[in-house]
Amino acid sequence: MLELKGLTRRFGATTAVDGVELVVPDGQMVGIIGRSGAGKSTLLRMINRLETPSSGRILSGGRDVTALSGRGLREWRRDCAMVFQQFNLVQRLDVLTNVLIGRLAWQRGWRRLMVLLAARFTAEERAMALAALDRFGLAETALQRAETLSGGQQQRVAICRALLQKPRFLLADEPIASLDPRNAQLVMDALRDVNRRDGLTVLVNLHHLDTAREYCDRIVAMQAGRVVFDDAPGALTPER
Ligand code: ADP
Ligand code: ADP
Secondary structure, three states, X not given: OEEXXXXXXXXXXXXXXXXXXXXXXXXXXXXXXXXXXXXXXXXXXXXXXXXXXXXXXXXXXXXXXXXOOHHHHHHHHHHEXXXXXXXXXXXXXXXXXXXXXXXXXXXXXXXXXXXXXXXXXXXXHHHHHHHHHHHOXXXXXXXXXXXXOOHHHHHHHHHHHHHHOOOOEXXXXXXXXXXXXXXXXXXXXXXXXXXXXXXXXXXXXEOOHHHHHHHOOEEEEEEOOEEEEEEOHHHHOOOO
């Protein structure tokens, strides 16, 4: 269970996230919706501590992770894999290596580390990465440079990379905002699969209510840093 208590982040005079209270049971798929600037991205980034909260607390299974540092923080970041709007693949490296980076992504300065350690991945790790790619129909792309893939393919590679981290949470920050509808659907299918089959808790920021309604167990709507709606998708439309 993940608990956010009074979670707040200020940037100067702007309060990006304003006293958010949220309890997310394990295995839930939560869609976070809201206009641009509502605080969705800052909220997710605070959970894995890419952003430091100004006040409030983050608890995982009752354990306070708000003030972790050093090794504890690295372990927490490994638990909280992130997927970004712009995929964040290393474009000039092959797809398989990009996926293997997931083994190291929770360490500091992983880009440099990864180059040093690329040759040191075991056959077992390579097999795991290939299996993850195969699951999303990307095995044939394993040896291509990331830059040769479409956006939808790249995002699924990013999901594979996240899985190699063996996380408990997958935090997806606008993962489909730069994709066409068909690719958006494939990426959302992949996120749902990770939620249902791997049992990961998924928090996904989305622009469109319809997508959240179709894929998520729960919809959290944000406005000006606050949660203004939090319920099952069914609660949005009156039963006929
Ligand atoms: P969303 O993801 O819903 O679009 P964000 O979390 O990106 O919202 O932004 C929330 C608010 O915080 C916005 O007003 C944004 O301009 C501000 N903000 C976000 N990150 C920073 C930053 N690093 N420095 C200053 N202001 C920021
Ligand atoms: P560089 O090696 O160029 O300094 P970083 O390693 O700092 O780059 O970050 C590269 C990208 O990965 C950034 O977009 C950042 O947001 C993201 N990133 C960095 N650390 C983490 C982390 N612990 N979890 C998820 N994403 C991260």
